[in-house]
Amino acid sequence: MSQKDIVVIGAGVVGLTTALKIQEEGSYRVTILAETLPSDPKSIKYTSQWAGAHHVSTDRGDSRMFKFEKDTFDIMWDLSKPGGEAEHCFMRVRQEEYYDAELAKPNPLEDMPDFQYLSNDSVGNAVSGVTFSTVTIDTPIYLNYLLSRFLARGGTIIRASVQHINQVLEGGPQAFLPGRRPVYSTNDKATVDALVICTGLATRTLGGVEDKAMYPIRGQTVLIRAPWIKYGRSGYTASEDLSATGKAPWSYIIPRRSGDVILGGTRDKDDWFPLPRPDTTTKILTRTLALCPELTPPETRSNGRQPTVDDLRSIIVEEGCGLRPAREGGVRVEVEYVSAGANSTAKVPIVYNYGHGGAGFQSSWGTAAEALRLLGMALQDA
Numbered sequence: 536m537s538q539k540d541i542v543v544i545g546a547g548v549v550g551l552t553t554a555l556k557i558q559e560e561g562s563y564r565v566t567i568l569a570e571t572l573p574s575d576p577k578s579i580k581y582t583s584q585w586a587g588a589h590h591v592s593t594d595r596g597d598s599r600m601f602k603f604e605k606d607t608f609d610i611m612w613d614l615s616k617p618g619g620e621a622e623h624c625f626m627r628v629r630q631e632e633y634y635d636a637e638l639a640k641p642n643p644l645e646d647m648p649d650f651q652y653l654s655n656d657s658v659g660n661a662v663s664g665v666t667f668s669t670v671t672i673d674t675p676i677y678l679n680y681l682l683s684r685f686l687a688r689g690g691t692i693i694r695a696s697v698q699h700i701n702q703v704l705e706g707g708p709q710a711f712l713p714g715r716r717p718v719y720s721t722n723d724k725a726t727v728d729a730l731v732i733c734t735g736l737a738t739r740t741l742g743g744v745e746d747k748a749m750y751p752i753r754g755q756t757v758l759i760r761a762p763w764i765k766y767g768r769s770g771y772t773a774s775e776d777l778s779a780t781g782k783a784p785w786s787y788i789i790p791r792r793s794g795d796v797i798l799g800g801t802r803d804k805d806d807w808f809p810l811p812r813p814d815t816t817t818k819i820l821t822r823t824l825a826l827c828p829e830l831t832p833p834e835t836r837s838n839g840r841q842p843t844v845d846d847l848r849s850i851i852v853e854e855g856c857g858l859r860p861a862r863e864g865g866v867r868v869e870v871e872y873v874s875a876g877a878n879s880t881a882k883v884p885i886v887y888n889y890g891h892g893g894a895g896f897q898s899s900w901g902t903a904a905e906a907l908r909l910l911g912m913a914l915q916d917a
């Protein structure tokens with residue numbers, strides 16, 4: 536049986552995982568079109584390079600998303616096992632979560648390995664807490680792993696900035712290879728069998744989709760070199776004057792296998808600013824040091840010395856920020872049929888997979904599996 540031609544637009548964690556999932560089913564030949572690729576210099580237009588990242592689900596009241604995340608965890612746990620296929624992209628860690636309120640039980644994280652509720656006398660200034668085992672992801676390395684796995688299995692990648700989906704529908708991926716003999720959709724046959732949209736925040740402006748429900752949640756981080764940190768920790772810290780907001784900010788510490796550690800973070804809705812703000816860096820360092828005094832080098836803590844924010848500054852590798860691709864109504868994993876271009880009456884299924892907000896890594900395999908399921912059904916109906 537001849538393979539069907541599928542084009543995926545986007546090579547962030549969502550596009551790469553979706554392309555792989557579709558490719559590995561076996562019935563499809565997959566091409567990725569993307570403006571930015573994993574080994575490119577970091578860019579505000581490519582969120583995946585900026586993520587922490589860890590797998591820590593929170594109860595957002597969205598059971599579909601929770602299931603996507605759970606399915607993803609099972610795959611990442613397997614990939615990260617000693618001797619596992621992508622072991623070195625991950626670090627298995629003990630995670631501690633500290634909350635500013637008593638949370639309802641059962642906690643949705645109870646299924647995580649080694650889950651335990653923390654006792655009241657072990658949560659410090661917090662009100663309650665839990666601990667469990669999970670994975671952290673060295674995101675630049677993991678993105679390159681996904682890309683190389685896709686290429687090794689025969690996938691094609693073309694760097695392209697798609698202005699309107701009709702460019703792909705009418706001319707196929709070849710429309711972005713200048714100098715090649717063009718192909719065109721005909722009346723009864725489209726150049727591509729299906730299109731998959733994984734363009735993250737840019738789906739807000741991608742011609743033919745223009746989803747105005749998309750908005751950024753800006754997150755700023757600091758990357759430090761602290762190979763002595765072997766556990767993850769998140770929590771509320773009341774280390775500063777809270778009279779303006781009345782609410783302690785949420786901070787996190789995500790160690791990577793390389794010995795680098797991501798400190799965060801912020802969650803600023805509709806904030807498009809593309810550079811780290813110096814005063815926010817100071818706040819992140821102050822909050823995370825309050826949450827984890829062991830962040831500074833061991834010699835700065837010897838003989839009972841209190842570690843300082845300046846001790847942390849001495850081990851900064853990078854300050855950064857990214858725009859989480861959030862969507863009113865949550866992630867969009869859906870299928871729709873559109874015309875295959877100006878001279879064609881053929882209909883082509885479009886599978887949408889975008890709007891993962893702050894959970895694109897931890898839901899990537901789950902949403903990719905759903906995108907594949909929708910694709911299979913759509914092509915069966917076609």
Ligand SMILES: Cc1cc2nc3c(=O)[nH]c(=O)nc-3n(C[C@H](O)[C@H](O)[C@H](O)COP(=O)(O)OP(=O)(O)OC[C@H]3O[C@@H](n4cnc5c(N)ncnc54)[C@H](O)[C@@H]3O)c2cc1C
Binds near residue numbers: 582587590734890
């Ligand atoms: C500070 C921070 C911390 C985070 N921490 C976590 C975490 O701990 N766990 C977690 O699961 N998630 C985390 N996230 C969220 C996660 O990073 C995102 O959900 C995820 O990266 C979104 O991936 P994406 O593939 O949808 O988008 P992107 O990574 O932005 O990729 C979009 C792709 O589409 C391409 N593209 C867009 N428009 C076009 C076009 N017109 N033509 C061609 N190509 C196009 C781009 O070039 C790129 O290749 C964090 C995010 C931030 C900012």
